[in-house]
Amino acid sequence: MSNKYLRFWGVRGSYAAPFDSHLKVGGNTSCVEISADGHTLICDAGTGIIPLGNELVKGNARELMLLLTHYHWDHVCGLPFFVPAFLKEWTLNFFGPGNDRQDVEKHVSAQMKAPYFPVGTESWLAKINYVCPTNDTLQHGPMRITFRNVHHPGATFGYRICVNSKTVIYISDNECKFIEKSVSKQRSELNHEEQSLYDDLVREEHQSELEIIGNADILIHDAQYTTEDYNRKRGWGHSCYIDTVNMAIDAGVKELYLYHHDPNYDDEMIENIHQHALEIISERKSGLKCHVAREGLRVDL
Amino acid sequence: MGTEAPTVVLVDNSPAIKKLFQRSIKDLGIELKIFDTAADSWNYLKDNQPDLLFLSIILPDKNGLSLLKDLRKHTLHQNTSVIMVSSKDYAQDKLDAVELGVVDFITKPMPIQMITDVVIKYTANTSN
Numbered sequence: 001m002s003n004k005y006l007r008f009w010g011v012r013g014s015y016a017a018p019f020d021s022h023l024k025v026g027g028n029t030s031c032v033e034i035s036a037d038g039h040t041l042i043c044d045a046g047t048g049i050i051p052l053g054n055e056l057v058k059g060n061a062r063e064l065m066l067l068l069t070h071y072h073w074d075h076v077c078g079l080p081f082f083v084p085a086f087l088k089e090w091t092l093n094f095f096g097p098g099n100d101r102q103d104v105e106k107h108v109s110a111q112m113k114a115p116y117f118p119v120g121t122e123s124w125l126a127k128i129n130y131v132c133p134t135n136d137t138l139q140h141g142p143m144r145i146t147f148r149n150v151h152h153p154g155a156t157f158g159y160r161i162c163v164n165s166k167t168v169i170y171i172s173d174n175e176c177k178f179i180e181k182s183v184s185k186q187r188s189e190l191n192h193e194e195q196s197l198y199d200d201l202v203r204e205e206h207q208s209e210l211e212i213i214g215n216a217d218i219l220i221h222d223a224q225y226t227t228e229d230y231n232r233k234r235g236w237g238h239s240c241y242i243d244t245v246n247m248a249i250d251a252g253v254k255e256l257y258l259y260h261h262d263p264n265y266d267d268e269m270i271e272n273i274h275q276h277a278l279e280i281i282s283e284r285k286s287g288l289k290c291h292v293a294r295e296g297l298r299v300d301l
Numbered sequence: 302m303g304t305e306a307p308t309v310v311l312v313d314n315s316p317a318i319k320k321l322f323q324r325s326i327k328d329l330g331i332e333l334k335i336f337d338t339a340a341d342s343w344n345y346l347k348d349n350q351p352d353l354l355f356l357s358i359i360l361p362d363k364n365g366l367s368l369l370k371d372l373r374k375h376t377l378h379q380n381t382s383v384i385m386v387s388s389k390d391y392a393q394d395k396l397d398a399v400e401l402g403v404v405d406f407i408t409k410p411m412p413i414q415m416i417t418d419v420v421i422k423y424t425a426n427t428s429n
Contacts, residue, residue, distance in 0.1 A: 153391035155364040200317035
């Protein structure tokens with residue numbers, strides 16, 4: 001078994017869904033572990049980080065890097081119960097959107113305050129480092145990390161992680177093709193010159209989206225909604241899975257993991273989404289491998 | 302009363318949006334300065350206050366609202382008139398922008414005339 005792997009600990013968006021009908025896919029919110037040569041990187045701190053923390057304390061590592069895409073509750077709500085934070089022998093390095101270290105600290109600490117929580121982050125005994133978010137590139141052991149702003153309410157990062165000659169891209173929350181849909185919706189209100197300029201803008205944005213996920217060996221990407229739900233929730237900052245699949249094909253991604261599943265979708269519905277995704281890939285004669293991100297799934301790198 | 306043309310700054314890396322702004326202000330006697338990145342704009346803005354500043358939110362190197370937060374800490378920009386121009390029309394971004402004292406938030410795609418109108422509105426008292 002490789003000592004370089006990624007593992008899904010939480011795959012849901014919005015809120016935890018610990019229902020019998022959902023557990024083949026999993027009920028915890030966003031959290032992915034990437035491990036290489038004994039170094040641990042964690043993407044997001046949803047409820048999935050709680051069982052991950054319980055597992056980590058059994059091992060030998062005592063330091064980790066935690067990348068937060070943003071601070072919406074489904075991405076940070078596991079932190080108050082993350083056991084390594086409460087153990088003095090641990091070192092936790094936090095990175096996420098913000099203007100400076102103080103901003104990151106403020107956002108990480110905000111949920112652990114009265115009247116929302118009984119103890120604050122001052123109860124954490126681990127050594128906590130807030131990494132300056134203005135750094136262009138991060139290095140954690142053999143893992144090189146860069147980030148880009150993505151399309152989601154508030155400042156939100158997508159991460160590109162290079163490890164063992166493989167590129168893993170983690171974009172948990174992102175509304176694909178947003179400007180294309182906006183232009184299409186308002187097209188009749190634009191004159192010919194404006195339509196031409198905005199057609200150019202749509203092409204630019206599409207190219208920019210492809211660059212963000214281009215050359216990914218593994219893309220873990222928001223695929224929260226069906227078309228029907230996307231139309232109801234446009235502006236919530238999440239993608240329709242059809243757009244996610246098409247973007248991955250256009251960008252030449254090798255393997256796509258549909259992620260950040262809607263908590264209202266049970267195992268059967270997500271299986272239907274997966275089957276349709278495979279049909280799209282087949283119709284487009286693409287070699288893209290598409291999987292459902294499932295809690296507990298481990299992928300060797 | 303000054304004799305120089307009002308200065309408008311746009312921070313946006315989209316060639317299409319740059320063309321749209323150039324088209325919008327071409328008959329207004331405005332000096333338009335365009336920067337692709339937050340870092341490039343900072344090199345200018347650290348020493349200069351434009352009459353009006355347009356900021357995109359998703360920039361190659363930084364979130365536009367983070368750039369604005371930095372600018373507001375600078376004595377030169379505590380009262381600079383700023384308009385966010387973004388495809389992100391999320392309520393959270395608009396609220397953040399209002400808290401940072403923007404005078405307007407324009408959502409892409411916007412008509413050419415809309416840019417012309419706001420430039421006239423916010424530079425009216427600064428032109429000769």
